[in-house]
Amino acid sequence: MRAGKTKRTKVLRLSIGAFCLLAVFVALKVLPQAGNFLVCSETPQKADLILVIGGDFYGPRVLKGADLAVQGYAPLVLISGPPYGPGQPEGEFAVKFLATKGRPPDLGEIKLTRV
DSSP states (O other): OHHHHHHHHHHHHHHHHHHHHHHHHIIIIIGGGTTGGGOOOOOOOOOSOEEEOSSOTTSHHHHHHHHHHHTTSOSEEEEOOOEETTTEEHHHHHHHHHHHTTOOSEETTEEEEEO
16 A cells, blocks of 8 residues: 555655646746737838727826827827726826926927827
């Protein structure tokens, strides 16, 4: 009976080891590439508006949206996102963030719309 238990323990350890190796492989090789199909690296074209998808009010999406507006790609920037804090939409935070980065809420004829 002892030999059967030792064999099961060995198989269990090997299985756990194989699972851990697979998890490390997925974490290092697969996950970093998982979102590549979402990247669109085409040259921007003129549009009616620039939509900045929420969840990044302190980051590159908001800055890129404002920069594209300044460059004249669209007359309007729409910053989406849920409310944060007492009734303050994410766009409010984004506009304040842009002001700290030298991009005022009123970019000439371009207004950053808060949603």
